[in-house]
Amino acid sequence: MSAPALRFSVDGAPVEAKAGQTIIEACDDAGIYIPRLCYRADLPPGGQCRLCTCKVNGRYAAACVTPVTPAIAVENDTPELRAERNTIVEMLFVEGNHPCPFCEKSGNCDLQAMAYRFGLSATELTYQFPNRDIDATHPEIFLDRNTCILCGLCIRASRSADGKAVFGFENRGARTQLTVNSPDGLAGTDIATADRAAAVCPVGCIVVKGTGYETPYGERPYDRQPIGADIEAQRHPSAERKDADV
Amino acid sequence: MSKPKLATCSLAGCFGCHMSLLDIDERILELVELFDLDRSPLDDKKAFDSPVEVGFVEGGCANEHNVRVLHDFRKHCKVLIAVGACAINGGVPALRNPIGLRECLETTYAGGTPDADHFVPYDADLPLLLDRVYPAHEVVRIDYFLPGCPPSADAIWEGLKELLAGRTPGLPYQLLKYD
Ligand code: SF4
Numbered sequence: 319m320s321a322p323a324l325r326f327s328v329d330g331a332p333v334e335a336k337a338g339q340t341i342i343e344a345c346d347d348a349g350i351y352i353p354r355l356c357y358r359a360d361l362p363p364g365g366q367c368r369l370c371t372c373k374v375n376g377r378y379a380a381a382c383v384t385p386v387t388p389a390i391a392v393e394n395d396t397p398e399l400r401a402e403r404n405t406i407v408e409m410l411f412v413e414g415n416h417p418c419p420f421c422e423k424s425g426n427c428d429l430q431a432m433a434y435r436f437g438l439s440a441t442e443l444t445y446q447f448p449n450r451d452i453d454a455t456h457p458e459i460f461l462d463r464n465t466c467i468l469c470g471l472c473i474r475a476s477r478s479a480d481g482k483a484v485f486g487f488e489n490r491g492a493r494t495q496l497t498v499n500s501p502d503g504l505a506g507t508d509i510a511t512a513d514r515a516a517a518v519c520p521v522g523c524i525v526v527k528g529t530g531y532e533t534p535y536g537e538r539p540y541d542r543q544p545i546g547a548d549i550e551a552q553r554h555p556s557a558e559r560k561d562a563d564v
Numbered sequence: 565m566s567k568p569k570l571a572t573c574s575l576a577g578c579f580g581c582h583m584s585l586l587d588i589d590e591r592i593l594e595l596v597e598l599f600d601l602d603r604s605p606l607d608d609k610k611a612f613d614s615p616v617e618v619g620f621v622e623g624g625c626a627n628e629h630n631v632r633v634l635h636d637f638r639k640h641c642k643v644l645i646a647v648g649a650c651a652i653n654g655g656v657p658a659l660r661n662p663i664g665l666r667e668c669l670e671t672t673y674a675g676g677t678p679d680a681d682h683f684v685p686y687d688a689d690l691p692l693l694l695d696r697v698y699p700a701h702e703v704v705r706i707d708y709f710l711p712g713c714p715p716s717a718d719a720i721w722e723g724l725k726e727l728l729a730g731r732t733p734g735l736p737y738q739l740l741k742y743d
C-alpha cells in the first residue's frame with residue numbers, strides 16, 4: 319500500500335506531495351518552478367545557494383531541504399521573494415568575475431539564465447573584481463574560479479555520483495574558495511571527463527576543454543527557452559492559482 | 565515641434581555598441597525622424613551646446629578623460645542609458661581590475677621590471693589611467709541599462725523607442741542577453 323499523498327498549498331494553489339518529498343521535489347512534479355542554482359534532482363541537496371528560499375507558514379525555509387508536511391502554506395512567487403532572489407543573483411554576479419561576452423558557458427549558464435528569467439538588465443551593486451586563481455593543470459578539464467558561485471554541486475556530484483572526492487571548499491566566510499584534492503591541482507586528482515562532477519557546474523567554472531562555443535548563438539539552451547520552462551511545462555492546466563497576480 | 569535630441573559617446577569601449585546602433589539598417593531612417601543627433605562620434609560634434617533628451621553611453625571609465633566626458637553627459641542629458649557590457653560592468657577593459665594597474669602596465673611595457681630603457685610611457689597628452697575600470701553607474705547616476713556585447717540592433721532599437729515613448733525600456737526575453 320502506498321503512503322497517502324500530503325496536501326499543501328503553494329501561493330494559494332493546492333499541491334500534492336508523496337511522503338518524504340521535499341518542497342522543491344513536490345513542486346517540480348506539480349510543474350511549479352522554484353528558482354534554484356545548487357540543486358539537481360538526482361544529487362543530494364545542499365541548501366547552499368538559498369535561491370529556493372520560500373516562506374513556509376510565514377517563515378523562511380530553503381525548499382530543497384525542507385520536507386513537505388501536511389497543510390503547510392508555501393509562498394514562492396511573491397513580490398517580496400522575487401526581490402530577495404533578485405538580490406541574491408546580483409550578489410553572485412558582483413562577488414565573482416563574470417565576463418559573459420566571452421565565457422564558454424554563456425547561453426547554457428544557470429546564473430545568467432536566472433538573471434534573464436528575472437529580467438535583470440544590470441546590477442548596481444558594487445563589483446568586487448576579486449583576484450581568483452585558475453587551474454589549467456589538467457589536460458582535459460579547466461577550472462576558472464572567477465565564475466565559481468560556491469554552490470557545492472561539484473563536491474556532491476564527485477562524492478555521491480562518481481564515488482570520488484575531487485572537490486572541496488577551503489577557508490570560511492567571504493574567503494571560502496573551491497579547492498581540489500591534490501597539491502598538484504586538478505591534474506593530480508582522479509577526475510575524468512566522463513564524471514558527473516565534470517559536467518555538473520551550473521556556471522563556467524568547470525569546463526571540459528575543446529567543447530566551448532560548440533552551439534551557435536541563438537541555439538543555445540537558454541536562447542531557446544527560459545530556465546525553469548521545462549518544469550513549468552509539466553503544470554496541469556487545472557492547477558490554477560487562487561490568488562490573483564500577487 | 566522640434567525633435568528630441570540623442571547624444572552618444574564611446575568611453576572605454578570598442579565602438580561595437582555604436583556599430584550595433586548603426587546595424588538597425590533601414591530603421592536608421594526612422595531613427596532620424598525620431599531624434600536629432602547631437603554630440604556624438606557619429607557626427608563628430610564634440611561639445612554640448614544645449615540640453616539633450618537621451619544620452620547613449622558606451623564603455624565604462626578607464627581614464628580621467630572618460631570620467632570628464634561621462635560627467636558632461638550626465639550634466640546635459642535628461643536620461644542616460646548605459647549600453648553594453650563595458651558600460652554596465654566594465655567589460656573587457658575591466659579584465660585588468662583584479663590584476664592591478666601597476667602590474668598590468670609594468671608587465672606590458674617593461675617585462676615586469678622597469679629600467680632606464682623599459683618604462684611605462686608617460687606624456688601630458690595621455691589621459692591618466694584610473695586605478696581600475698569603473699562601470700558607468702559607479703561614476704554617475706544611470707537611468708537605464710541595455711546589456712549585451714553589443715546589445716543587438718533590435719535591442720537598441722527597442723530600448724530607444726521605449727524611452728522615446730516615455731516607458732521604461734524592458735527587453736523581451738529573446739533580446740535580453742549579456743553576450
Ligand atoms: S559563468 Fe555564467 S554568468 Fe558567469 S560569465 Fe559565464 S555565462 Fe556569464
Ligand code: SF4
Pocket residue numbers: 465466467468469470471472473485496518519520521523524
Ligand atoms: S565549481 Fe561550479 S559546481 Fe563547483 S562549487 Fe563552483 S560553481 Fe558550484
Ligand code: SF4
Pocket residue numbers: 419576577578579580581622623647648649650651655656712713714715
Ligand atoms: S560592450 Fe562589447 S561591443 Fe560594446 S563597447 Fe564593450 S566590447 Fe565593444
